[in-house]
Amino acid sequence: MTKERFSYKKNEIFYKLLRLLARLYSRMIIEVECIMKKLNYKKVFIFLFCLTAAVGAMGLAIKSLAFDKKKTVSAYSNDQNYPEADIQTFVKDDTKGGYSVSRPVLHIENIDKQLEAYIKKEIQDYEKKWKAIGGKASSELNLTYTILHFSKQTITISFDKYEQVGGKKQSGSRIFTYDIPSQKKLSIEDIFATDTDYLSVLSDIVYEELAESKEEGISKSLIKKKNQLKAANFDSFSVLKNTLVFYVKTDEDGDSSKTHTIAINKELFKDSLLDSYQSKDLNQDRVKEWQPKHVVAKLPVKNEWIDPSQKVIALTFDDGPHPSHTMSILEALNKYDAHATFFVLGSRVQHYPEVLQKMTEQGNEIGNHSWDHPQLTRLSKKKIKSQIEQTQDAIEKATGTEPDLIRPPYGAINDNVREYMEDMKVTLWDVDPEDWKNRSKKKIVGKVMSKAKDGKVILMHDIYQTSAQAAVEIIKQLHDKGYQLVTISELEQVKKDRELYGIDLQE
Structure with missing residues (x-):
């Protein structure tokens, strides 16, 4: 149904309801006059009460229909992939300042609070941008999520965002991994022992994989700066049963949608990955373990003794x-x-x-x-x-x-x-x-x-x-x-x- 047709239908229902309430109101006035003539005060009181209720109902109906477009609705449903989780969706049905935002409800108190704070911040930032251009232009915010992995030890959630404010469009993704026992959002430093050279190994593997990749959107200048890769480059990750999966952003123009998935066998980090994230039992997915198509199982060859400037x-x-x-x-x-x-x-x-x-x-x-x-x-x-x-x-x-x-x-x-x-x-x-x-x-x-x-x-x-x-x-x-x-x-x-x-x- 088109927006014009939908709007017309709502107006038609609105006026029918007004006519019905008006007829009811007129009928009640006539009844009150008759009762007054008979001086039946008890019945007068009852009819006056009904009259007040009818007028109140009319006011609520008018308010609901007149301002329906500005109302935000929060609804809950069940996550079909992970029955332990619910889906909370906030919807504001308005072409000007409207949005649809979802997040998982895991029934894990501190993680749920962090996820709720994240989506509310996204809504606030969006509305701030919209109001900054006058609050009248067409706009849209869609924020959906996918649970990438859910085990006893961790949960990884990917949020995909599409935003359009005043003709300016933006899309991207954010990936969060939480440690379930501590209910803490994880960074790469949290899963590796501090006295190990894991970051150097990660940089070598990622450089090798990106250099061999035929995907579009890989910045050659960033690949050439492999030695400058920091821990922040690897903060989007999943801890699977047998592998670590990194979602690496390689672009330099700020387009966060360009993400490259690199899966690495945990065996390459057996001396540096902490035991709780090394465990196969704790990191087995609750529903179905995801198997990456390509897993790096060997460390890259290092030509330490070879001079590339020589034959x-x-x-x-x-x-x-x-x-x-x-x-x-x-x-x-x-x-x-x-x-x-x-x-x-x-x-x-x-x-x-x-x-x-x-x-x-x-x-x-x-x-x-x-x-x-x-x-x-x-x-x-x-x-x-x-x-x-x-x-x-x-x-x-x-x-x-x-x-x-x-x-x-x-x-x-x-x-x-x-x-x-x-x-x-x-x-x-x-x-x-x-x-x-x-x-x-x-x-x-x-x-x-x-x-x-x-x-x-x-x-x-x-x-x-x-x-x-x-x-x-x-x-x-x-x-x-x-x-x-x-x-x-x-x-x-x-x-x-x-x-x-x-x-x-x-x-």
């Missing part, structure tokens, strides 16, 4: 591990303080787990190269899944962690293969000396060194003796030419650091 190159080795050939490559890498990435076959990992352990001890990286080297694009979905997952399991059993990188055999990939990669990154190559075909150390070394350039990825195989011998020589020559030999992840970090600091390396 870098990544050696990669496929089809291993081999008990002797791979070990000779590892010895050469260690000698020159170099790293490489090994894409291993699950069928070989199970026989030589100690070789993988040596790789990780020296700072090298391990990637998935399938179980036994089939062309994955020719397999059924079930077999593709088995090839990838069995290898992941074998690597985790040997090293304690699953790899993030995968190199499909022959570089063959399609949508069926991608379906089972989850968040793994596909890594191919730039230089292929075909060491599997040319079993000549001299030819392999010559091909690699002739094509070696800054930022390139070299493909080799550590299951052949000639390849291992060539690798030892290549590592020495690259080192002598000033190259830093890095893993794939370290290479990616160097590229980010160069962009961050404006480094343009020209060979």
